[in-house]
Amino acid sequence: MSKTIVNIPNFEGFYCSWIDEEINHIARSEAEYYAEDYDLSEDKQQEIEESYCTQNYDKLEVEICKTYIPHYFEAIEDEIDFELNASFESLTSPKFYNFETDRLFVEIDDIKITMLMNWIFNNKLEKLKEVVKDRFTRSSGYIPHYSNDLEAWGDVDTWDYNQLGTALLVFVDEYADFNYTLHEYVSETIHNNIYNTLSDDMQEFLDKEYEKKEAKKAQLSLF
DSSP, X not given: OOEEEEEETTOOOSSSSHHHHHHHHHHHHHHHXXXXXXXXXXXHHHHHXXXXXXXXXXXXXXXXXXXHHHXXXXXXXXXXXXXXXXXXXXXXXXXXXXXXXXXXXXXXXXXXXXXXXXXXXXXXXXXXXXXXXXXXXXXXXXXOSSOSOGGGGOOGGGOXXXXXXXXXXXXXXXXXXXXXXXXXXXXXXXXXXXXXXXXXXXXXXXXXHHHHHHHHHHHHTTO
């Protein structure tokens, strides 16, 4: 079955976002844990914390995205009453973060896209017109690449990933409840994968500290 690529328009990215803060928080917490558990110095604790995200960071980002996607679409699927089964397609990062952040792209079966767009046109057409106007109206320093008139976009079958992604904004409510589920699962994914972002030397050091601690436990159990 053929698939359509869609950009998630309000993805927070990994730069100066809550995801970035959560990664830093977990790195700090893990370094504190190792320092306490292995009776390490403050300098070594700092060294451990700074070693996080020095390798395999791109793999951590992908794992976070794969966790993020189903929980992002969960509320949408609850409202439209059918599953979209969106899956990770790619993550892109800007050369500079001055004006934009990372972009997350998903794949959705063509038939599901058709069902989604039919639902939006039947239930949230006026909202979609407002979203398009708000998002693509020219302003100082901003020249949009799309018309702010929905009718000018033509047949939905010709829409690209940005236009289809824009349609997702009809489900965004700035006054909606905080998505605790998404945040909790992303946090869990970071926790489960962040060790692999330590340098090889630091992983080797921590592995040896663990072995020393286990050897002491085994020794004590003999008495």
